[in-house]
Amino acid sequence: MSLPDVALVGDIGGTNARFALVSAGGVQPQAIEILPCVGYANLDDAVVDYLERSGVGAVANVCLAVASPVRGAEVRMTNNHWHFDINEMRDRFGWQAFKVVNDFTAMALGVLHVGADKLIHVCGGGGNPARPKLVIGPGTGLGVSGLVPIHNGWVPLVTEGGHVDFAPTDDIESAILTILRQRFGRVSVERILCGQGLLDLYQAHAEIQGVAAALDTPEKITAAATGQGDPLARQVLGHFCGILGRVAGNAALTLGSLGGVYLCGGIVPRFADFLLDSPFQAGFEDKGRMRPLMESTPVHIVTEPYTGLLGAAEALNNPEVA
DSSP, rough: OOOOGGGEEEEEEESEEEEEEEEEEEOOOEEEEEEEESSSHHHHHHHHHHHHHTTTTOOSSSEEEESSOOOOSSEESSSOEEEEEEEHHHHHHHOOOEEEEHHHHHHHHHHHTOOOGGGGEEOOOOOOOOOOOEEEEESEEEEEEEEEEEEEEEEEEEEOOGBBOOOOSHHHHHHHHHHHHHHHHSOOOGGGSHHHHHHHHHHHHHHHOOOOOOOOOOHHHHHIIIOOOHHHHHHHHHHHHHHHHHHHHHHHHHTTTOOOOOOOOGGGGGGGHHTTTOOOOOOHHHHHHHHHHHSSEEEEOOTTTTTTHHHHHHHOTTTTTO
C-alpha cells in the first residue's frame, strides 16, 4: 500500500491504544492492533511500532481519538503517562493532516457506521432519523455526546454532560447523595454512572441497609448480580440502570434526540440482558407530559467493539471536525 491509499486511525485509552488503517476516504478499519500503553514511552514510539507491524512505512493522514480533553496543541492523557504536541507530531512524521478528537466525540461519530447487527434494541419506537442523536455511556467516566444533522452530514457535539448534578428522586437516593457528598463534596451523575461509581453505589446501599459490603470491585458486583443472584448486587445494578435511564432521558429531552439514543462504552454491553429487564426503560420514559415523546425515541445498546476507530475514520473525512 502506498501513502495516498491508506490513513492511520487510533483510539487511545488509559490502558490500551487501538490502531488501524483505513482506505482513503473510507471508514472500515483494517489491520487492527491493540497495544498496551505501558509498553511504550510515548505515542510516537507506539505509532512507529504499529506502522512497522502493519507493513506500512508511512501515512499522510491521521486521526486519533484520545481519552483526554483536547484544548490547543498540547495533549496529556488523563489516565496514562503519554503526552504529545499535535504540531510536533505532524512535523516529525510529515503528516499532511493530523486530527485529534476526544474519544467520546469519536464514539458518537462511529455510531453513524455501526451495523444493525451490532445494535441491541432496548425500548422506543421508530423515532425520526433526521433529528439529533444522543450518544451516552458509562466507562471510566460518563461520556455524553451527540450528533446534530446538517445538510450533507452530521456535526458531533463535544460536551461534559456527565458532570451535571445528581438529582435524587426518593428518600433512598437522598441518603445516597448525603453519603457521597460527605466523601466527594459535589456529586455529579458521573460519580455514580461509571465503573468506580457502581462500587460507590454498592457501598452506599450497604451502609444504608446496615450490611457488609462484601464485594470490592465493579466487576465482582456485575458478576454477582448477573450470574450468582446476589440480592444486594442485583438491587444495586438495577438501581444503576434506573439512574442511567433517567439521565439518558433527561439528556434526550435537552438535545431533542428523536433520532435515537445510543448506549456506548465498555460497561453496559457486559450486562445487556440484565439492562433489558431492569428499571432503565421506566427511568427513561417517566417524563410526565413528555412520556409519549420518550416512548417514540429508540434506544439501543452499541456492541461494536471498534466504534471509536470507526469514529476516528469518520472524523478524518468529516469537514465539520477541525
